[in-house]
Amino acid sequence: MSRADFTRQSTERSLQELKDSDYKQYKVDTSGDSRVCDACKAQDGKVYNIKDAVIGVNAPPFCDECRCIIMPVFGDFETEDSPVITDFQIKIT
Numbered sequence: 001m002s003r004a005d006f007t008r009q010s011t012e013r014s015l016q017e018l019k020d021s022d023y024k025q026y027k028v029d030t031s032g033d034s035r036v037c038d039a040c041k042a043q044d045g046k047v048y049n050i051k052d053a054v055i056g057v058n059a060p061p062f063c064d065e066c067r068c069i070i071m072p073v074f075g076d077f078e079t080e081d082s083p084v085i086t087d088f089q090i091k092i093t
């Protein structure tokens with residue numbers, strides 16, 4: 001099994017786990033060393049909606065030697081259960 005196949009499987013598993021845990025977004029994280037290729041570097045730190053994830057496009061692997069992973073994004077998004085309270089909303093309450 002190639003490195004890209006391994007990365008693809010772990011991405012699929014991670015996406016499913018994040019979905020099951022009600023996360024909405026993920027962030028791409030490269031291994032961060034000098035062997036990271038340009039295709040992967042371009043994706044480093046990018047945040048995407050889990051429902052929009054397309055492996056090979058906005059989810060790893062991005063190259064044949066890809067070792068990138070995806071991480072859950074915490075609290076940067078609004079949900080219906082816990083709307084973000086802005087200063088404006090606090091003032092008019």
Ligand SMILES: [Zn+2]
Binds near residue numbers: 060061065067
């Ligand atoms: Zn990569």
